[in-house]
Amino acid sequence: MDTETRTYVTGDREVVLDLTRDCADFAAGRGDGLLNLFVPHATAGLAILETGAGSDDDLLAALADLLPADDRWRHRHGSRGHGRAHVMPALIPPYATVPMLGGQLALGTWQSLCLVDLNVDNPERDVRFSFLT
Template sequence: MEVVYDLTAECERFLSDVGGSDGLLNVWVPHATAGLAVLETGAGSDDDLLTALRALLPKDGRWRHRHGSPGHGRDHVLPALVAPSVTVPVLGGQMALGTWQSVCLVDTNVDNPVRRIRLSFLAG
């Protein structure tokens, strides 16, 4: 299933566990068919992003990368548009996100429902 999955709570838990104060949180998705975005969720922006990606990257037979479900080649282009990493400033142990911002996994690959996210904290 195509998804925009909010990772903000997992990121906050990680920062709490590592005792991060001030620094940078790096979020990385080690998959060739997923990306990360900072955006508003729950008010339609997450669905709008998936709609825009469907328009930019149609799930049809135009793709040279052909293994998997029909149109799967477009999933391999996704990380060029939605980067596989994001870095968020951390101040006083809290991500310095805007009021409506969330850290989200963006995944259009219906062939692989299992994703891993790598979190790291650079104090500074």
């Protein structure tokens, strides 16, 4: 197994960050296998979805509807509504696995691998890339 950890700056806003190019670069030329991504954070997740056509903003809007940034959360440190970021990984897990065929990501035409981060209190996120044969 070949593994690498990369750090991404997500800043002080909620974000859907497209990692597809980094995934393709990491796995290029490795042949057939599985690319596994893992976010070792309690308040971030990984999603496979279309980006650039509004779906990333739609995802953030849906999460805002499902998990409002208000004072209902029992987990209450950090910014207002911070507890919602701790619930989000139950909906958007901290892992994703994609098949690799001939050293290429076997994603559908409009699919992208994305980091989803609702935690505005932590501006950096680590993502572990692992190639499994």
